[in-house]
Amino acid sequence: MNFAYGTHEVRVVFGAGTLMSLPDELERCGLRKVMLLTTPRHSPDRDNVLTLLGARMAGEFSGARLHVPLEVVAEARRALDHFAPESLLAFGGGSAIGLGKALAFETKLPLAAIATTYSGSEMTAVWGNSDGTVKRTFRNTEVAPKLVLYDPDLTLGLSPAVSAASGMNAIAHCVEAEYSPEYGPVTSSFAMEGLLRLSASLPIVVAAPDNADARSEALFGAHLAGRALDMTSMGLEHKLAHIMGGTFGLNHAEAHAALVPWVTAWNAPAAPEAMERIAAALGAAAAAEGLLDLSRRLGIRSLGDLGFTAEGIPRATELAIAMTFPNPRPVDADGVRWILERAITG
Numbered sequence: 001m002n003f004a005y006g007t008h009e010v011r012v013v014f015g016a017g018t019l020m021s022l023p024d025e026l027e028r029c030g031l032r033k034v035m036l037l038t039t040p041r042h043s044p045d046r047d048n049v050l051t052l053l054g055a056r057m058a059g060e061f062s063g064a065r066l067h068v069p070l071e072v073v074a075e076a077r078r079a080l081d082h083f084a085p086e087s088l089l090a091f092g093g094g095s096a097i098g099l100g101k102a103l104a105f106e107t108k109l110p111l112a113a114i115a116t117t118y119s120g121s122e123m124t125a126v127w128g129n130s131d132g133t134v135k136r137t138f139r140n141t142e143v144a145p146k147l148v149l150y151d152p153d154l155t156l157g158l159s160p161a162v163s164a165a166s167g168m169n170a171i172a173h174c175v176e177a178e179y180s181p182e183y184g185p186v187t188s189s190f191a192m193e194g195l196l197r198l199s200a201s202l203p204i205v206v207a208a209p210d211n212a213d214a215r216s217e218a219l220f221g222a223h224l225a226g227r228a229l230d231m232t233s234m235g236l237e238h239k240l241a242h243i244m245g246g247t248f249g250l251n252h253a254e255a256h257a258a259l260v261p262w263v264t265a266w267n268a269p270a271a272p273e274a275m276e277r278i279a280a281a282l283g284a285a286a287a288a289e290g291l292l293d294l295s296r297r298l299g300i301r302s303l304g305d306l307g308f309t310a311e312g313i314p315r316a317t318e319l320a321i322a323m324t325f326p327n328p329r330p331v332d333a334d335g336v337r338w339i340l341e342r343a344i345t346g
């Protein structure tokens with residue numbers, strides 16, 4: 001057996017009630033004078049975070065937004081210069097964490113994350129930002145959170161729709177890790193265990209959002225999926241989701257959720273062994289069928305329902321084929337059209 005993989009140093013703390021350990025964990029990691037980054041959502045949990053930070057708190061920026069627009073990074077940077085923190089703490093989903101990475105890259109400040117969706121972003125050294133016309137992604141281990149805290153209790157208020165979509169986003173990480181150039185037994189154990197746990201728990205989360213065990217399983221699945229993404233390179237599915245978000249303004253997680261069964265169907269002939277493993281984890285006869293069945297059970301909306309129309313296909317295709325990325329099947333315009341036409345109707 002031969003394998004190679006890279007990973008970055010991070011302390012991960014997982015469990016119901018873990019939020020209470022925030023002060024100790026920050027201390028242990030040497031994270032002082034913290035600037036809090038959130039999306040504009042004032043939940044009781046955020047108030048708890050403020051209380052727990054106490055005198056460690058340097059200030060807050062609560063304007064994190066989907067796709068990390070460059071103007072939001074600039075606004076947050078002005079706040080950061082004013083507060084002069086020594087570390088950053090993102091509290092929320094991929095939007096708050098993505099902003100944290102962009103600021104960590106600019107300032108070299110260490111980042112911690114309390115993850116409250118299933119995006120998996122907290123485990124990765126990857127981030128993206130959008131200038132309003134395109135979304136670009138970057139990778140640098142220096143921006144990856146040094147401390148990640150998962151408290152499934154914080155996810156009990158996450159709506160079924162956001163839970164389902166961000167869970168399918170994490171599933172897309174697992175799927176693309178399985179046919180990535182870096183695929184190996186270690187990356188695959190993260191990806192397949194993540195896929196198993198997410199696909200088993202998400203239908204329960206959607207039907208019974210306050211089921212604490214299912215929430216815990218889904219968050220653990222998302223953790224594993226984020227790790228799988230971090231150790232591998234993503235393919236066409238992730239590129240198309242970024243085009244849908246960055247150029248057509250669709251919600252990131254919902255775009256992934258609508259795309260992943262169709263990209264998988266198109267890639268299937270070029271990655272038969274990966275497809276067998278994915279199908280087995282889903283308990284389905286074929287990978288794409290299993291993903292489509294899961295997305296229907298979760299009430300996932302199609303690209304058409306999200307507002308993407310056939311008129312956008314030529315531009316999306318042009319953008320996709322101009323990019324360079326690894327994918328098991330060589331990407332051409334006919335293939336991208338085939339995928340988008342199907343994902344529009346779902």
Ligand code: NAD
Pocket residue numbers: 039040041065066067068092093094095096098116117118119120121122124125126127128154155156157158159162166169229252253
């Ligand atoms: P999000 O962070 O925008 O959160 C979605 C919504 O849910 C927001 O309105 C937020 O305020 C709310 N929310 C978050 N947690 C909640 C909770 N526990 N209870 C109630 N409401 C809650 O969405 P997302 O899907 O987590 O992240 C999307 C962003 O993450 C995109 O910009 C995407 O590019 C990025 N992303 C990055 C990676 C990576 O590895 N770099 C991976 C996945 C996604």
